[in-house]
Amino acid sequence: MDIKGRRIRSLKRYFGPVARGDRIVLGLTSLSQHRNALLEMGFTFPLRIGETVLPAPSFGPISRYNADGKYKIHRNQPKETAYRTIEWHWKEWRGRYDSEERSKFVDVPYEKYKRTFIPPPSMELSIASTIGERTLLPEFCTEIVINANSV
Numbered sequence: 001m002d003i004k005g006r007r008i009r010s011l012k013r014y015f016g017p018v019a020r021g022d023r024i025v026l027g028l029t030s031l032s033q034h035r036n037a038l039l040e041m042g043f044t045f046p047l048r049i050g051e052t053v054l055p056a057p058s059f060g061p062i063s064r065y066n067a068d069g070k071y072k073i074h075r076n077q078p079k080e081t082a083y084r085t086i087e088w089h090w091k092e093w094r095g096r097y098d099s100e101e102r103s104k105f106v107d108v109p110y111e112k113y114k115r116t117f118i119p120p121p122s123m124e125l126s127i128a129s130t131i132g133e134r135t136l137l138p139e140f141c142t143e144i145v146i147n148a149n150s151v
Contacts, residue, residue, distance in 0.1 A: 041125065052126040069120040079111040 008014075039045065042053040057064040064070075089103045 043127070047127050049127050052124045054122060054124050066121055066123055070118050071115040072118055074114045074116065077114050079113055081109050082112050083107040083109055 035045070038047075040059075041055050043051060054067055055063045057067040085105055085107050087103055088106050089101065091099045092102045093099045
């Protein structure tokens with residue numbers, strides 16, 4: 001089965017009959033087209049079986065969530081006071097012509113909604129040698145477990 005979308009919101013369309021808890025493997029067959037992206041992710045060439053990487057957050061919002069997690073903002077709850085530290089600069093005058101640059105760190109209060117941290121799924125990508133009866137030379141696969149959140 002070929003999946004050609006850039007972003008997949010739900011696996012129901014592709015893996016409807018797969019039961020929760022089953023392991024499935026996704027593979028990439030056209031490695032020559034994706035060589036630069038694979039190098040950016042951290043893979044080495046030639047690819048070695050068993051090599052595993054966690055894609056960098058710089059690839060986009062989904063990769064950022066996969067690596068760093070995210071915050072759920074509770075806009076239905078009252079705001080809370082938070083503090084941001086900034087460096088404050090000013091010129092201190094000593095007489096008519098003499099001055100000295102000064103600075104200090106100050107905490108500036110601001111209001112923000114309460115937030116809950118959602119931990120990252122940390123789905124790693126691995127190199128494998130075969131998928132079922134089909135051999136990918138060399139291939140780039142990831143094994144994922146279907147759970148209640150992904151279906």
